Amino acid sequence: MKKSIFSVAMALAAGFLVSCSTTAPKADLNGANKVDSLSYAIGVSQTMGLKDYLVGRMGMDTTNMAQFVNGLLEGTSTDDKQAAYYAGTQIGQQVANQMLPGIASEIFNGGEGKLNEKNFTEGFIAGVTEKGLKMEPAKAQETAMTLMRSIKENSDSTADLTAQIDTFSYAMGVAQTMGLKDYAMYRLGVDTAYYATEFVKGVKEGIKVGDDAKQGAFFTGIQIGQQVAQQIIPGITRDVLGANGELNKEFFMAGFVAGVTGKGLLMHPMEAQETTMRLMEELKNERYEEEFGANKAQGEAFLDSIAKTEGVVKTESGLCYKVITEGKGAVPASTDKVKVHYRGTLIDGTEFDSSYSRNEPTEFGVNQVISGWTEALTMMPVGSKWEVYIPQNLAYGSRDLGQIKPFSTLIFEVELLEIVK
Numbered sequence: 415m416k417k418s419i420f421s422v423a424m425a426l427a428a429g430f431l432v433s434c435s436t437t438a439p440k441a442d443l444n445g446a447n448k449v450d451s452l453s454y455a456i457g458v459s460q461t462m463g464l465k466d467y468l469v470g471r472m473g474m475d476t477t478n479m480a481q482f483v484n485g486l487l488e489g490t491s492t493d494d495k496q497a498a499y500y501a502g503t504q505i506g507q508q509v510a511n512q513m514l515p516g517i518a519s520e521i522f523n524g525g526e527g528k529l530n531e532k533n534f535t536e537g538f539i540a541g542v543t544e545k546g547l548k549m550e551p552a553k554a555q556e557t558a559m560t561l562m563r564s565i566k567e568n569s570d571s572t573a574d575l576t577a578q579i580d581t582f583s584y585a586m587g588v589a590q591t592m593g594l595k596d597y598a599m600y601r602l603g604v605d606t607a608y609y610a611t612e613f614v615k616g617v618k619e620g621i622k623v624g625d626d627a628k629q630g631a632f633f634t635g636i637q638i639g640q641q642v643a644q645q646i647i648p649g650i651t652r653d654v655l656g657a658n659g660e661l662n663k664e665f666f667m668a669g670f671v672a673g674v675t676g677k678g679l680l681m682h683p684m685e686a687q688e689t690t691m692r693l694m695e696e697l698k699n700e701r702y703e704e705e706f707g708a709n710k711a712q713g714e715a716f717l718d719s720i721a722k723t724e725g726v727v728k729t730e731s732g733l734c735y736k737v738i739t740e741g742k743g744a745v746p747a748s749t750d751k752v753k754v755h756y757r758g759t760l761i762d763g764t765e766f767d768s769s770y771s772r773n774e775p776t777e778f779g780v781n782q783v784i785s786g787w788t789e790a791l792t793m794m795p796v797g798s799k800w801e802v803y804i805p806q807n808l809a810y811g812s813r814d815l816g817q818i819k820p821f822s823t824l825i826f827e828v829e830l831l832e833i834v835k
Contacts, residue, residue, distance in 0.1 A: 439671060441454050441665040441668035441680065446665075448696060448697055449655070449659075449662060449697065450662045450665050451665075451693060452661070452689070452693040452694065452697065453661045453665035453669070454662075454668060454669040454681075454686075455669065455686040455689040455693065456650065456661075456669065457665070457666040457667060457669025457670035457686075458669040458670070458680075458686035459683060459686040459689075461670055465674070468634065472634050473511065473630075474631050475631065477627075478627055478632075479674070481628045481629070481635065482632065482635040483635060483671055483674065484632055484635060485631065485635020486638055486639040486670075486671070487635075487639065487667070489635060489636035489638060489639020489640045489642070490639040490640070490642055490667065492636070492639075492640060492643075494608060495605075496612075497603065497604070497605070497640060498608035498612035499608075499613065499616040500616060500640065501602040501603070501613055501640075502613040502615060502620060503620035503633050503636070504602070504637050505594070506618065506619060506623070507623060507624075507633060509617075509620070510620070510621050510623070510624040514534060517529060517586060521562055521565055521566055521582070522565075522566075523566065529579060529582070530580045530583035531583070533580050533581075533587065534584065534586060534587040537583070537587025537588040537589075538587035538590060538617075538621075539614075540588060541554075541588040541590070541592075541594070542594060542595075542613075542614055542617055543614055547588065548584065548588075549588060551588055551589060551591065554584075554586075554589045555589040555592065557581065558586040558589045561578050561581060561585065562586075564578060565578055565579060603644060620633070647663065654697055654698055654701075655697060655701065656705070669686065698812065699812050702814070702820040703812075705820075706812075707821070709819055709820065709821040709823075710806060712761065713806050713821065713822065716803075720734055720803050721734050725737070729789065731789060733786050733789050733790065733802070734802070735790055735793075735802045736800065736803075737798065738800060738801060738827075739798055739799035739829075740795070740798060741794065741795035741796050741799075742797055743830075743832075743833075744833060745793065745794065745796075746780050746791050746792060746796075747780070747792065748780050748781045748788060748792055749779075750833050750834075751777060751833070752777065752780055752833055753777045754775060754791075755769050755775050755828075755831060756768070756769050756776070756826055756828045757769070757770055757771075757827045758824060758825070758826050759825045759826075760818070760824065761822075761823050766817040766818055775831055777834055780792060784804070784809050784810065785808045786808035786809055787802075787804070787826070790802045790804075790826075790828065794830045795830070796831070797831075798829070798830050799828070799829040799830075801825065801826070802827075802828055803824075803825055804823065804824045804825075806820075806823055809824045
């Protein structure tokens, strides 16, 4: 038995990216700044594989791509009321195109038997609206399971098979709505104020649309567009540009529409992907330089000072270290695996990691750690204990690792216990 209708719906949550505009978007990359170029490049790159997804997962006929694009543009600019309606159409279409055929195929073992679609739809709508229910959802689920076994086995020759199918169809329709309200609100983002009105209206409309390919393509575009506007664009903006940044939504949409239609592309999808990766890195680094540049300056000043301390050695790379205990064992090669005890702190003394605290040494490959560690370990004899001062470019650079902020100089107390054979 199909326990839930939502496995297909949940797949939509992976989404594809776009932005908001209700008219055909345009972009001119001549003299465009990095943010504008990134916006367009992301739009194009996000369409890689989209046609296969639309055909293979959404069942869309690509001859209706114009309807899909119209829906896409509409979906990126919907308000809460419209969003609730379109979420309902999404569920309604799944009822007509996926649930009903899927359940019929299962109960009749792939044969030509049919459910009572009217009863199923009546049960589903009653379950959604919570009005006029002929049986409670839990009872409906129990009834559906019992009748499914009976119909599939068809072992009771005295049973009225038609009556069983009619009752099963209604019960299954009700049962399929269990959890739907929470799903609509928390996964599809339906505003509670519009659940009983616009969402329900959309469910009814979506069921009526059925396999109308053009209308289906439009609603598919709506779904993708809503995901873009509500999830993807905000997510990329926060990650790359920070809380105060903003992508060029028109450029983003221009790239997406050009990518999905194959018309008017200003860059090939592979070029767009490469451009996206390069510009995202550049823009994130620029933002981090502005936000965390002081860490770099403080780290450099600290290293300049520590290098003048008695007993501290500074290497050509800028790494500094001080020998606490001189070991007498072999020196690891970069290809070796070692066992160490260590404690890591920031230059202000904040401890962020320690194998001593865990009371358990750590093993790893010498060339599988930050380059400052690799350099130090390939100079340390086994049995040594050093204090190592690692400049940010030999540590985590511009990466933000929580306690370790971008451009942080790090201090490690490192005890090399053995080379692991």
